[in-house]
Amino acid sequence: MDKIAVVILNWNGVKLLEQFLPSVIQFSEGASIYVADNDSTDNSVDFVTENFPTVKIVKNSENHGFAKGYNDALKHIDAEIFALVNSDIEVTENWLKPIIETFDTENQTAIIQPKILDFKNKEYFEYAGAAGGFIDKFGYPFCRGRIFETIEKDNGQFDDNIEIFWASGACFFIRKKVFQELGGFDESFFAHQEEIDLCWRASNEGHIIKYNCKSVVYHVGGATLQQGNPKKTYLNFRNSLLMMVKNLPRRRLFFVIFFRMILDGIAGIRFLTQGKVGHTFAILKAHFSFYCLSLKYIGKRKDFQIQQYYMVKSIVFLYYIRKLTLFKEIFNSIQNIKN
Structure with a gap:
């Protein structure tokens, strides 16, 4: 069994693979790398086979979307840790090392997200995940570094390793045994919010989800379905x-x-x-x-469902009515209420 498998889900993404797969290969020493293809009609599979022979291909029978696409592909991959990586992610040197170290030293940690920055504007966080996700009482998701339309600049304000509520599916690390115990992603979702649902179910089972700032990736965002x-x-x-x-x-x-x-x-x-x-x-x-x-x-x-699943009662109220647009402002408002 491999220690870690990097699995890139692909559907007609030959241009993205051409641009971003080289960084994954260059900086993922010791990992097995897979492209899980969702029955692409372009030449994605041939391109990977011809140009990157060390990358393994898993072919799905049709385009099942993100949820079932990964569920089907991961049945054919044997590794302690799955790194589920979007095809529009650029990784950085040593991006896997802090993730593996956390899994090795923290047995209850089941899911980890790296720092996700914007590929097009690398000083800023990226919409899909930023520095770790939370939800409000009514299920609206938000992130450290991204609340609705407000994207923060990375000034080191989230250079920490903390427990979060959900990790972004754009770059999502999970123990294989936990993924299997939870039954994988909810396939009825097709795409979007399935990673939040999986993290919520993991929390209900007593697992911990974390953000690790020492692992950094850059995400294009919206490459397959625009905002x-x-x-x-x-x-x-x-x-x-x-x-x-x-x-x-x-x-x-x-x-x-x-x-x-x-x-x-x-x-x-x-x-x-x-x-x-x-x-x-x-x-x-x-x-x-x-x-x-x-x-x-x-x-x-x-x-069993955890009772305290939310960070704030209404992120909609805080953002649109009170005009608190930065995570620090949201966090300070919580502390003021507690005090």
């Missing part, structure tokens, strides 16, 4: 609701879901006033899909 795409809006809003049905503490379930749907409605109206009609319809479609799937997802609930 402004209504399909992404649909998947994010639908999957967030489904994730909460599975993982919320029972006594909070009805109230939180009900209030969250009201907030989603307000978001839909906001999109409408901005002329983004497609996003408004995406939210309506997400809610309709949620209604159809909710009973199925109630059946996925486990016996």
Whole structure:
């Protein structure tokens, strides 16, 4: 069994592989490197085979998206640690060393995220994960270094190794045994929020998720599905609701879901006033899909859910009403309430 396997999920991404795979090969000494191909119709597989013979190929039968794509591919890979890496990630020298050291010395740590910076503007954090993720009471995700539209410059303010609530799927390290015990990603999600759901389920089982600043990667972001795409809006809003049905503490379930749907409605109206009609319809479609799937997802609930899953009650209120746009401001507001 390998110590660590770096697994890059690919779908018609030959240009990204050409640009970013060399850094993974150069700086991943001692790791096995795989490209898990989601039935690409371009020449991705031939390109990797011809140009990078040390990289192993796992072929999926069709494009199952992020969740099932990884679930299927990882069944064929034997390693203690899976490093799930987007095809638009540039890694840096020694990026694996601090991750492996943490796993070796901290038995309860099951999932780790590195520092994720913006490939296009390397002094700034990247939207998808930044310096580690959290959620509010109503399931809205945010990160240290990224809250909604505000992206922070990396001034060393998050040069620490701390426990977080969720790790970004853009660069996601997990112990194989934990991934298998949890049943992998929820395949019904297809893409988006599946890593938050997996981390939430891991927390419910007593595992720890951490951020490690000593491992640094650069992410293009939106290379496969742009931020402004209504399909992404649909998947994010639908999957967030489904994730909460599975993982919320029972006594909070009805109230939180009900209030969250009201907030989603307000978001839909906001999109409408901005002329983004497609996003408004995406939210309506997400809610309709949620209604159809909710009973199925109630059946996925486990016996135990952690009670304190959120960092703040409403990141929407703090950001849009109180105008707290930086993580430090959010954190200070929490400390003031406690004091």
